[in-house]
Amino acid sequence: MLFVVMLEQIVNGLVLGAMYALLASGLSLIWGTMRVLNFAQGEMVMLGGYAAVLGVGLGLPLPVAILAAIVVLFFVGAAMSKALVLPLLNRDDWAFATIAVTLGMSIVLQNGALRVFGERFQQLDYLIDGVAAVGMFRLSWQRVLILCVSVSALAAMGLFLKYSRWGAAIRAVAQDRSAAAVCGVDVNATFLLTFGLSAALCALGAGLLGPITGVYPWMGAPLMIKAFAVVVLGGLGSFQGAILAGFLLGILESVGVMLTSSEWRDVISFVVLIAVLYVRPWGLFGVRER
Amino acid sequence: MLRIDNLNVRYGSFQVLWGASLTVAPAEIVALLGPNGSGKSSIMNAIMGLVARDADRLEFDGVDLRKTPTHRMLDLGVSYVLERRRLFPYMTVHENLMLGAFTEKNRASTARQLEWVESLFPKLIERRSQLAGSMSGGEQQMTAIARGLMRSPKLLLIDEPFLGLAPAVVGQIADVLMKIRDAGVAIFFNEQNVKLSFTMSNRGYLLESGRLVLGGPSADMLNHPHVRSVYLGI
Ligand SMILES: Nc1ncnc2c1ncn2[C@@H]1O[C@H](COP(=O)(O)OP(=O)(O)OP(=O)(O)O)[C@@H](O)[C@H]1O
Ligand SMILES: [Mg+2]
Numbered sequence: 001m002l003f004v005v006m007l008e009q010i011v012n013g014l015v016l017g018a019m020y021a022l023l024a025s026g027l028s029l030i031w032g033t034m035r036v037l038n039f040a041q042g043e044m045v046m047l048g049g050y051a052a053v054l055g056v057g058l059g060l061p062l063p064v065a066i067l068a069a070i071v072v073l074f075f076v077g078a079a080m081s082k083a084l085v086l087p088l089l090n091r092d093d094w095a096f097a098t099i100a101v102t103l104g105m106s107i108v109l110q111n112g113a114l115r116v117f118g119e120r121f122q123q124l125d126y127l128i129d130g131v132a133a134v135g136m137f138r139l140s141w142q143r144v145l146i147l148c149v150s151v152s153a154l155a156a157m158g159l160f161l162k163y164s165r166w167g168a169a170i171r172a173v174a175q176d177r178s179a180a181a182v183c184g185v186d187v188n189a190t191f192l193l194t195f196g197l198s199a200a201l202c203a204l205g206a207g208l209l210g211p212i213t214g215v216y217p218w219m220g221a222p223l224m225i226k227a228f229a230v231v232v233l234g235g236l237g238s239f240q241g242a243i244l245a246g247f248l249l250g251i252l253e254s255v256g257v258m259l260t261s262s263e264w265r266d267v268i269s270f271v272v273l274i275a276v277l278y279v280r281p282w283g284l285f286g287v288r289e290r
Numbered sequence: 291m292l293r294i295d296n297l298n299v300r301y302g303s304f305q306v307l308w309g310a311s312l313t314v315a316p317a318e319i320v321a322l323l324g325p326n327g328s329g330k331s332s333i334m335n336a337i338m339g340l341v342a343r344d345a346d347r348l349e350f351d352g353v354d355l356r357k358t359p360t361h362r363m364l365d366l367g368v369s370y371v372l373e374r375r376r377l378f379p380y381m382t383v384h385e386n387l388m389l390g391a392f393t394e395k396n397r398a399s400t401a402r403q404l405e406w407v408e409s410l411f412p413k414l415i416e417r418r419s420q421l422a423g424s425m426s427g428g429e430q431q432m433t434a435i436a437r438g439l440m441r442s443p444k445l446l447l448i449d450e451p452f453l454g455l456a457p458a459v460v461g462q463i464a465d466v467l468m469k470i471r472d473a474g475v476a477i478f479f480n481e482q483n484v485k486l487s488f489t490m491s492n493r494g495y496l497l498e499s500g501r502l503v504l505g506g507p508s509a510d511m512l513n514h515p516h517v518r519s520v521y522l523g524i
Contacts, residue, residue, distance in 0.1 A: 165392070168381075168385065168388070168389060169389075169392065171380070171381065172378050172381070172389050172392075175379060175381070176378055176379075178340055178372060178376065179372060179376040179377070179378065180378075180389070181340070181360040181361045182338060182340075182361075182363070182364070182369075182370045182372065183364065183389045183390055183392050183437070184361050184362075184363075184364040184365065184392045184393035184441065185389070185392055186359075187361065287380075
């Protein structure tokens with residue numbers, strides 16, 4: 001019996017971890033290419049959630065609404081970075097200025113959403129109903145779906161980065177901005193693409209998680225704090241590191257909560273984070289800065 | 291081909307390049323000599339648009355470079371090997387080379403250039419799948435020059451091609467640069483090694499404290515009293 005509960009918690013942890021990974025991998029990608037911490041990343045989840053809700057309201061079938069939300073958020077992310085972040089990058093104080101602006105964006109978006117949509121939770125339907133049962137082991141199909149879809153999306157993103165032309169451009173800009181420009185890579189276009197892709201991953205997360213948590217103005221905030229922990233844990237700027245650390249933290253939290261109680265969830269994450277940083281300041285999967 | 295009149299570079303209010311005028315013609319090697327901090331890199335970076343600059347004229351094949359962003363330079367035919375090679379350290383040699391052809395739509399042309407640069411630097415063939423950051427300085431410089439040739443440039447700028455290399459490698463790279471010139475690609479490079487640079491180039495310039503003080507055929511530069519007394523100690 002304990003074994004079954006344990007297994008269920010691990011699967012729950014993987015589902016939670018998938019969310020962390022979707023958010024954190026984008027965060028890490030943005031940091032890696034632009035050295036910018038996007039404090040509004042959680043709000044991309046929230047906007048993605050509302051975009052899906054609106055799509056359903058317009059009569060779109062749920063999967064189509066989620067796909068539309070992903071596309072919309074790609075452009076929202078790109079537009080936001082073009083209007084608010086890119087103009088700051090040539091300033092001497094860009095490091096602080098970008099933090100201030102993305103943090104401000106986060107607050108404006110939360111309050112804007114509260115204004116426009118109200119504080120009532122909006123519900124997205126489950127993409128699939130029902131429960132998978134193997135012996136005593138029970139798991140809702142929605143959770144299975146979250147896992148499969150997010151893992152596939154992250155894998156697709158990884159393949160894109162590794163093998164596509166623009167994926168190579170993103171990696172090149174991350175490793176040496178001037179050298180990339182000299183090679184003919186439009187660095188600003190790469191920045192927009194990175195922001196857009198990260199926001200799109202967030203929208204996917206919202207479409208998957210929305211049915212479980214609901215969609216509300218500050219739904220991104222708690223995820224965001226964890227995503228920061230995950231990015232640091234995985235190694236700043238490492239895409240794979242963020243994914244692995246996301247799943248790891250999800251499992252640790254879920255199993256830890258089972259052994260203690262749910263108030264301990266955040267304590268567990270940050271104790272792990274601090275312990276890891278003490279031993280490996282560059283994160284679990286990151287590379288040491290030269 | 292490359293024409294520069296009265297080029298100035300300032301970092302904030304601190305001017306480091308004063309009224310530089312120079313030209314590079316097709317298929318010639320032009321060397322820019324100058325001591326540390328004289329502004330050699332600043333000239334290169336200014337041509338490429340990597341630093342803010344002003345000039346009365348800054349053009350390549352009649353195109354105004356003052357209106358050309360860095361990432362369009364390669365499409366015009368101007369390629370640049372930055373100081374200290376600046377490879378993408380976590381990419382393989384092959385990935386680095388392919389990024390040199392990022393804007394090339396014609397795959398056949400990329401394949402042809404790849405074959406050519408690998409024939410210039412046969413060592414790179416066995417290093418294809420090695421991470422660029424893990425190679426020796428000489429191999430990195432070869433990769434950097436090879437990357438700079440992937441998009442079939444008309445002009446190759448190189449910032450200190452021989453920096454920190456063993457004498458044997460220096461000779462090897464100098465030979466390849468002359469081969470590249472003979473294949474029709476003009477080269478404009480900067481260096482501190484006066485003798486070698488003026489031996490392998492067609493023309494040269496001397497830069498001191500941000501001002502071009504001398505210019506002419508390399509043989510004349512080598513025999514110039516100022517160059518001989520200050521730089522060659524003769
Ligand atoms: N980004 C910068 N900001 C401020 N000053 C700079 C900057 N880059 C270079 N300088 C200054 O401009 C002057 C010329 O530098 P530059 O790098 O062009 O010289 P260089 O001839 O290439 O030197 P080296 O032989 O060391 O490569 C130096 O005094 C340098 O300190
Ligand atoms: Mg220099």
